[in-house]
Amino acid sequence: MSQMRSSSAVLSPLEIEERAATARDILNTPLIRELFETMHSRQVGILLEAPVGSLTASAAHAMMRAIRELQSELQSVVTDKKMYERFNRGKSDE
Numbered sequence: 001m002s003q004m005r006s007s008s009a010v011l012s013p014l015e016i017e018e019r020a021a022t023a024r025d026i027l028n029t030p031l032i033r034e035l036f037e038t039m040h041s042r043q044v045g046i047l048l049e050a051p052v053g054s055l056t057a058s059a060a061h062a063m064m065r066a067i068r069e070l071q072s073e074l075q076s077v078v079t080d081k082k083m084y085e086r087f088n089r090g091k092s093d094e
Contacts, residue, residue, distance in 0.1 A: 013084070020081035023074045040067050 050057035
C-alpha cells in the first residue's frame, strides 16, 4: 500500500470525491499524459544506451519507477473513491 494513504487521516466523503476528481482530471489531461510518455521514453533511451550496472542506468531506471509510482498513486485515489462507494452502497438504508 502507498505511504501517502497509510499515513493520511480518515477523509470525509466530500474529500474523497474531491481528491478523486482532481486525480482523474490530472490523469486525463492530454499534456500530462504526453509529459509522462515523453519522460518515460527519454529514460528508456538513456537506459538502453547506458552501460549495464552504471550509475546512469540506475538513475534512468529509478526515474522510470518514479513516473510509474506517480501514475499509480493518482490512479489509486480514483480507485479508492470507487471502493468507498461500493463499500458504503446501501448503508444509508440501514
